[in-house]
Amino acid sequence: MRKMTYGQGIKEGMRIRMLENPDVFIFGEDVGLFGGCFGVTSGLFDEFGDKRVRDTPISEGAIIGAAVGSAAAGLRPIAELMFIDFLTVGMDQLVNQAAKMGYMFGGKIKLPMVVRLPAGGGVRAAAQHSQSLEAWLTHVPGLKVVYPSNPQDAIGLMLSAIDDDNPVMYIEHKTLYAVPGEVEDEVKPIPFGKANIKKEGTDVTIITYGKQVYDALKAAEILAKDDIDVEVIDLRSLYPLDKQTIFNSIEKTHKVVLVSEEAKRGAYTGELAAMIAEECFFECDAPIKRVGALNTPIPFSAELEDYVLPNAEDIVNAVKSLF
């Protein structure tokens, strides 16, 4: 076992495949010498040089478009967007090109590309640098979407993302970069569509991912004092989705709370709730609860941001409302 941070885990995943496969390369804004806005690629420029760790102009459309073109022509690009919020600038290349080319072309072109997307709030970066946008991405047929919560998963999901022959959206929560965790000595790819039961429990199921895994575990601790035994599921992969783990848990607990940092209206947790309400309805004996951010842009003020974003207390309240 080794200790490393989440950010280091992401880097480790990329580095392993870059060492093995010369077709894997990284590009994005300030990913080179600067090491990326959050330092995730730091050191890789020195190790791999400017051919394989490339700074781009501020042209998100061209970044994703070039990822599409180079993947179609046989490379395995890893594109970094500095913030997921800038997806809006390269959305066409992602949604109308990357996601649809395989299908539109009858399966005759494949696009092995990874897009790294630092997401989430909590760093006082205000409305245009703090969004959670996984709901948009999971709604797009043709994209896979993963969201690691810890260093071990960061590595394993990155390996699978690079190995995948489809466009993979790799979302990272920016408050987690410095969070440490244990990593097995021998790392292996984590297959997509396998959730991780972080804590077993019998009374209620909390389904979440990314940063909110920590909030959920904290909530579980608090709730344990009230003798509520919580099961916490870290989805890790939003699409493909591990429905079986979800259903198994709900068949046991009969209560479910869905947690994400997204603006609640239209959140990916809505898709999860809908899926459960359609496919697992009779196993639920209480309303399907959702915890999310308020339906506002993310405000700058620390007090306001903390109020708008969900936290452990909100999860505790949601769970308690079911008993």
Added chain:
Amino acid sequence: MRKMTYGQGIKEGMRIRMLENPDVFIFGEDVGLFGGCFGVTSGLFDEFGDKRVRDTPISEGAIIGAAVGSAAAGLRPIAELMFIDFLTVGMDQLVNQAAKMGYMFGGKIKLPMVVRLPAGGGVRAAAQHSQSLEAWLTHVPGLKVVYPSNPQDAIGLMLSAIDDDNPVMYIEHKTLYAVPGEVEDEVKPIPFGKANIKKEGTDVTIITYGKQVYDALKAAEILAKDDIDVEVIDLRSLYPLDKQTIFNSIEKTHKVVLVSEEAKRGAYTGELAAMIAEECFFECDAPIKRVGALNTPIPFSAELEDYVLPNAEDIVNAVKSLF
């Protein structure tokens, strides 16, 4: 009462306000002499001239950006995107600017702007010209989203959209343009957030909007033969949402089917289902069903497209599965 088509209704709404208010103007690609790709603005160029009905270059980013800037500076622009699919190209201006400026600036700038968005499939236009993207838009705090299904609503919602001081996304289904309907002689704005009960019923509630209203009504007819009495709700306004009408109906029927043309995964119907499963759970005595398109891009072949898109038969099947 008069008869007109859906497309004419949209035009009528714009025309009424253009006659009254010189600050209202239309711009977009080929909206002038050409009359718009679907003919919706035809005649307005002759009537109002090239100052108020403006052709733009193919620059969706600049179109939405200029709508933002001109609205902030006191005009009331109506921007037409030729297809909703091209939102991807102007997504930043919409999501990071239009939707957030009011909030980011502490409410001190208002943005009275309408974006017209022809959506949906059925015209063999394939993957990049057939999407339904309301789920993205309803997920963005700061946007209002409406979706008329008939000429009367097209007018009334357009009047309200132009009158609104916030960015309003006005989605139009392209297979409805030529569909006729009755319109009252005296038209008035239809307030946002008021759903329309198209057919009362006691056994099951179908909630939908846009083109699927017609499918739902057809399904209701078929189901009537099996003695299933369907209530059909046309939401008209996706945000703000008329929760009360939804709850009232479910309290009566205790069964609900949600229908839209979106790729089902991540659809706006998921938000509706989640909201019901959270706020109205104990009124439901059956799984909350959703009908949508398959989770694929829209294929070109007529047979495949018809298979991928939802129809009345799918609604019938979904309803029957609840009994």
Added chain:
Amino acid sequence: MKISNQSIIEMYEKMLKIRKFETKAMNLFAEGKIPGFVHLYIGEEAVATGACASLRDDDYITSTHRGHGHIIAKGGDLKYMMAELFGKETGYCKGKGGSMHIADATKGILGANGIVGAGHTIAVGAGLAAQYKGTDQVCVCFFGDASTNQSTFHEGLNLASIWKLPVVFVCENNGYGISVSQARHQAITDISVRAVAYNMPGITVDGNDVFAVYEAVNEAVSRARKGQGPTLVECKTYRWRGHFEGDPTVYRPVEELEQWKKKDPIPRMEKYIIENKVMTEADVTKLNEKMEKMVDDAVDFAVKSNNPSMASAVEDVYTDIIEEARVR
């Protein structure tokens, strides 16, 4: 510049092939046999033909909504193209793409594209791959005049220029983006001046002169292969048909079309060929017939092909996941 007779004949054959294919597509659309949007290349044949004449099978192109000509010029097979227009399972895209999305990976055709301007950055990616791998492949990016106002033109050309990528940007300036004339969509006359913004060579040629196009692109391709970076080549031409089939073209004067019809690139080349004894009139007639036959065979192939199976609707969204089907 000396062009071999064989090259000339090949180019002439391609131009004919495009013209005949497009004319057939026009008629089939009018008869209601092809659904959806169809954007025809009639009148612009010299551009795709001249531009692709310097390319190898392993070179790339990106195309547009008006893609048939590019695909034929790059070696696309009429049968699979026609079957795709009909939405048949034998089509290039198994019927899932249609006219606007034909691709052929084996010929480096990275797809027609329904999004105006999408090719610009995809081409940059393909050029990057060639440079990265150290091959001497190039990518020709086709696009219309009106697309040069789209975001991607700017970002794509900028990136190609700073990385010196082997991309040739071929602008088909047919004077219009749908109904909007060039004068109304940009304040310049020669789009090649935009190359200045990227410190890239830019040149304008007569797009109805296949040799002029060939020469300009050929030079750009050689420079690209040698690692000397991208070029912008503007080819002035005209589309004879409406923007899409069904467009009544109220926005342009009839005389304008008439003027341009006089500059039809095909008789112009025919004249050259006969005057310079590259082919006899009889050869020309025979080649015309051959191309017509080829198009007829393609239609035949398309008509006889099956519709795609419903099962195929949920395939190819991913390489490894088959999406849930529908019970109907």
Added chain:
Amino acid sequence: MKISNQSIIEMYEKMLKIRKFETKAMNLFAEGKIPGFVHLYIGEEAVATGACASLRDDDYITSTHRGHGHIIAKGGDLKYMMAELFGKETGYCKGKGGSMHIADATKGILGANGIVGAGHTIAVGAGLAAQYKGTDQVCVCFFGDASTNQSTFHEGLNLASIWKLPVVFVCENNGYGISVSQARHQAITDISVRAVAYNMPGITVDGNDVFAVYEAVNEAVSRARKGQGPTLVECKTYRWRGHFEGDPTVYRPVEELEQWKKKDPIPRMEKYIIENKVMTEADVTKLNEKMEKMVDDAVDFAVKSNNPSMASAVEDVYTDIIEEARVR
């Protein structure tokens, strides 16, 4: 060009005000009193100052992530600015915007902006409104060198040029986009050459010479007011600080900064002022003190102001809907 002494003094005062405000913000950030991202304008004061000197209160500007200088130059109030940096309810945006989103509708300030390049098309919209209403207002659009590779630069300038909108595009070429030098983000040296692509006048000036900036923008503004359309003005300058506070600037040589510090626009103007007897040294000292006091007062105001109420979190998303609050 003759500039009145009063104008000169006003410009000098603005430059000082910006420098003092930014220096204070720098210190406050270092002390942990200001959260989030802070991008400082130190070293570039002459650009915003010279560019805004020809503007009226009812003219518009669009700004960037590095916006403090623009806002001060356009007449923003230090108190509300500082309160916003602190996230207080008295701030320009009630604490919801922060450094990157300061706006003041009453002064035509359409907002700092966290999205690189977003201002380009918003400015076009403001210019359109002025032209549409037949006023002679103009909009000055500020942006950095690296933003000129963003999609919006291209689309914005193209639209402004074909519609002859009263927009002045002021590029602050400080040589870098974060860590990427201009030579690595574009293949040109003078960004003003990009004006050619839009058939728009383009000019490059010394951005550390407030008079040069003033003259160039003044001329552009007059032309815009007269309906003669947009201009691209490039101002070469340098940012002294890192991209944001906390950036160790490993990507640039220390000597480069030292060289540029010698070209500090403020002493340079001071020299002119004293040599030309526009002000005495004593006046200059007094003005410096006055500006410092103003900044201190602003900090005082900010510190004493209240945090926003939780209720305000769900306000202003819409003009007419208050979103659901949270029970916590």
